[in-house]
Amino acid sequence: RHTRYWRDWSSDVCSSDLAHAIAFNSAIKGRKSYELADHLEPFPYLGNPDAPVLVLLANPGKSKSEEKKSFSYSVKKLELHKQNLLHIGSEDFALRLDSPKDRSLESPYFKSRTAKLVQATSLQAVANKVFFINFHGYHSRSWYPIPFTFYTQNYSFHLVKRAINIGCQIVMSRNTTGWLTAIPELVSYPNKSFFRSTRSVHLSENNLGPKHYQKILTLLK
Numbered sequence: 001r002h003t004r005y006w007r008d009w010s011s012d013v014c015s016s017d018l019a020h021a022i023a024f025n026s027a028i029k030g031r032k033s034y035e036l037a038d039h040l041e042p043f044p045y046l047g048n049p050d051a052p053v054l055v056l057l058a059n060p061g062k063s064k065s066e067e068k069k070s071f072s073y074s075v076k077k078l079e080l081h082k083q084n085l086l087h088i089g090s091e092d093f094a095l096r097l098d099s100p101k102d103r104s105l106e107s108p109y110f111k112s113r114t115a116k117l118v119q120a121t122s123l124q125a126v127a128n129k130v131f132f133i134n135f136h137g138y139h140s141r142s143w144y145p146i147p148f149t150f151y152t153q154n155y156s157f158h159l160v161k162r163a164i165n166i167g168c169q170i171v172m173s174r175n176t177t178g179w180l181t182a183i184p185e186l187v188s189y190p191n192k193s194f195f196r197s198t199r200s201v202h203l204s205e206n207n208l209g210p211k212h213y214q215k216i217l218t219l220l221k
Contacts, residue, residue: 016151034144044137058174
């Protein structure tokens with residue numbers, strides 16, 4: 001299923017999206033915080049697409065080191081990244097949360113945002129049963145809505161629609177307007193939650209509320 005969309009992925013922008021990504025970067029007229037990185041591997045989602053809990057994000061960010069055009073990920077990280085992109089196991093997600101043998105594989109972003117869930121359940125439960133999905137997979141320092149649907153976004157939207165059809169719990173965070181517009185089924189979908197603070201996106205009782213947090217814990221156990 002996914003190979004239809006990501007078979008031409010190499011090391012930066014998917015060739016089917018390239019012309020539009022270049023056009024967007026030109027259109028924003030040098031506003032670097034919104035520029036889509038053309039030197040970083042796309043990151044449309046993380047985890048198991050069959051997970052019972054989906055968290056909808058905007059797009060992947062860029063750290064200060066990642067902003068440099070000379071930046072590149074390690075061979076191991078690229079290998080794990082490709083496995084995640086092609087839905088081969090959950091090792092990439094698990095190592096982003098805890099990798100004592102190689103801390104460079106850990107992600108401070110995902111580690112901090114899932115910490116409460118890991119404490120309440122287990123690392124493997126989170127890695128196997130929570131699926132993060134970005135509205136589009138291209139890195140930028142700050143989010144900016146793009147008035148166009150990239151070819152590869154269609155697969156991400158397909159994954160969310162499939163989750164709706166089987167009754168998964170969907171957590172809305174960043175770019176709510178974009179998600180609700182792209183997938184109208186979400187508007188009236190009953191099994192969805194909202195963060196109290198979309199700036200933090202921490203999966204915690206304080207940020208989700210006791211009712212929704214406990215529902216997610218039940219799905220993870």
